[in-house]
């Protein structure tokens with residue numbers, strides 16, 4: 001059954017996407033780091049903003065909330081209960097279900113700590129809004145949580161059906177793929193993906209959403225246990241990395257931080 005809504009990226013800052021979910025009259029915005037481009041998009045589409053979905057407390061994800069509330073005082077604002085983001089009207093925990101009734105869309109809340117401690121993701125109708133947790137061919141930096149938390153959060157997302165569309169919050173795909181090719185140089189999926197992503201960027205198009213199936217086949221942060229990554233991890237470390245998946249993930253994330 002075709003979806004009753006469309007999802008379009010609103011570019012913001014250097015490389016953020018604010019995802020606008022809308023039908024022909026009503027709209028919701030995911031992670032509005034700034035209000036101006038959202039207001040412009042709403043005006044152009046003759047859309048009324050009904051609500052906001054927040055994944056975590058960083059300013060580039062929620063900096064536009066106050067201004068949007070000033071324009072639309074009755075907004076429903078969903079956000080993580082663990083982060084108390086100002087303006088939140090409905091704090092959420094893992095397993096909560098929310099209904100964007102005018103869009104005929106029900107979303108389930110996942111808790112995915114690591115990038116921040118209270119980070120949540122929203123999942124429904126094969127769409128995943130995952131903020132700064134999973135990126136196309138990469139993952140978010142671990143600012144507040146532990147590598148173990150991020151590892152388990154990513155494992156939760158990797159277990160979703162292959163066709164799940166990944167609406168992450170940044171256009172990092174080309175640089176993530178360049179790092180992935182160093183870690184996993186013989187993965188044919190990575191080579192195809194890099195060609196596609198470079199062509200999309202050359203045309204000025206977003207590389208998103210990606211799909212969970214592709215992430216599972218090609219994203220090194222979901223594949224840290226794979227033996228194909230061992231030579232690069234050993235070389236980076238200067239000694240054998242061993243087989244423990246969490247250790248391998250931790251080394252990979254530390255390496256990426258230096259790139």
Ligand SMILES: [Zn+2]
Nearest residue numbers: 056058115132
């Ligand atoms: Zn963030």
